[in-house]
Amino acid sequence: MAAWTYQRRSSRAVPVGDVTIGGGAPVSVQGMTKTHTVDAEATVAQIREMAEAGCQIARCAVPNHRAAEELSAIKSGSPIPLIADIHFQPGLALKAIEEGVDGVRINPGNMEDGNGLRQIFNAAGERDIKVRIGVNSGSVRPRKGLEVDQEAEEARQDMAQLMVNEATDCCRLAEDIGFRNIVLSLKGSDVTTTMRAYRIAARRTAYPFHLGVTAAGPPRESIIKSSIGIGGLLAEGIGDTIRVSMTGPPVKEVEAGIRILEALDLRERTGPEIVSCPTCGRCHMDLADVVREVQKRLEGMQTNVTVAVMGCVVNGPGEAAEADVGLAAGKEGGFIFRGGEKVRKVPASDLVEALVEEVERLE
């Protein structure tokens, strides 16, 4: 609808299986399994559920060698690219790469072994897979013996700067051996630090970004923090792939990620969008009830249409006319709009039915 489109930050294109991250590719939605990775069957089943919900890249924790050994089985059962999430032990990343994953994610904050990191970048380079350098505020360590620039003393006070420094140091280590299939993430457990870290990094590097607010909490809290952090950055043009973190089922994380992209017109909807007013002293019907009824009736419908449900004559006709199909309630009944034109006047009792009929005509 909007004539204006995003000016997205230009970033390097990094392929992950058949999905491309960065380089102008559509922003992808990632998810992470919560099963024990040693249970390949349960893990594949969960990845399938996530993929069904719209997830485009799956990630599994690989806490030990036994888990790493299951990766080729998981990979062959997965309908989407598979990333191995590795902490502490470079050897596990090497094993995961051997098993044929599409990428690994490492956390430089807990992998201080420069040789181990070089081996990972070398192995990833040979197989042409990607490495996400995933910094988390929870494991950022004070810099030891590294070259310290002028801003370092100030930056020491600033978690966002520390995170970016840790990421760029690790990038340099990869670049020194010619490896550049890198995706970066800079996740803080508070929204402000996270956004600030990505903004700083956006000025300092061209690698694509994986966005997320880590440890965002239970669903009610996560949805707000993730929408602000991920959505706010995307609205500035920053971000190439996203993952919503939530203490809850992985499918809910995927759905939240998709809704954030849809809200910013960065992903085509697979069903109707309901635009509805909050109601006020001007409204003469129980609009929340009408909206719930309309939602129920349109559930599962695959048409990508905007449906406006408005309670009065102030913004009602305008919003209703901007939408593909709209309802503007009045004192007695209301008006149905289609494609910007008022098409019917209907009594209150028939409003939902009339609206649904008009939507169905667009299918």
Add this chain to the structure above:
Amino acid sequence: MAAWTYQRRSSRAVPVGDVTIGGGAPVSVQGMTKTHTVDAEATVAQIREMAEAGCQIARCAVPNHRAAEELSAIKSGSPIPLIADIHFQPGLALKAIEEGVDGVRINPGNMEDGNGLRQIFNAAGERDIKVRIGVNSGSVRPRKGLEVDQEAEEARQDMAQLMVNEATDCCRLAEDIGFRNIVLSLKGSDVTTTMRAYRIAARRTAYPFHLGVTAAGPPRESIIKSSIGIGGLLAEGIGDTIRVSMTGPPVKEVEAGIRILEALDLRERTGPEIVSCPTCGRCHMDLADVVREVQKRLEGMQTNVTVAVMGCVVNGPGEAAEADVGLAAGKEGGFIFRGGEKVRKVPASDLVEALVEEVERLE
């Protein structure tokens, strides 16, 4: 916690009763009543509920003269400043000002009468109250006979530009008669248009901004659109007062607004913040269950503390140590952190109890 603080856009300070909007004042949360304004008793009762939930400014729709006549009764019963929301009829705004409201909101898109607008600004100036010039994409009209600048043809394609033009034209009309107690809002029904409109306006005017995404829809949709739109702008330093629009009870709107501010550290919490990890293949307990239990136990607690509930040793100890009180689960039981120090090792069965005990010690 963050050493870095927001660089907020500097804006003119506009007093509304005992609340100041702009000029560096804390970002305030507004709400709108959904009762019929002619029912002063029900309206006052709803404002009291909203104020109880943390709402700082209340707004009532004034669709007709009978509603306007109730405003002094509503004002005297309201514990927070009262704004009259006026469309179409300048006379209703004049009547509302006479009745003693703390401000009026007008929509220039449906009040084309320049003389009527001038009368409103004059009356507001005499009583020293504020006027919100509240543009909505649903009622933006093509510009008729107004001076058109060079960008106008291009802007015609761009709803965000049209909205800003409508707002600044109306500001000029007020300034011509010396009135400057203005707050601006530029609400689009899609997030992108809304954010873009405020960003353009931020470069063109110093008036404080009331942020919102209009007709954001039912709670599930609204929370995402509002968090991105309002939260994303606030994270850029833009915005002085906010209102979440939601097809649902006004108290829910207020609560969502407060959570957006809290997530950005723009409003002091009145209770504990739970930071919890999403869990993954590394987690050996049902963390979602632990989090729900912790939430239940901490409900109603007034202490402004951060409580981390982490499922493993990767980010667990780091996050748990960054929080005021934290729990990092291990294979058997876990560790409790306080003030960055590991203070206790406890078996799984006692984790919640031990965590709550530590939080209670901070009360």
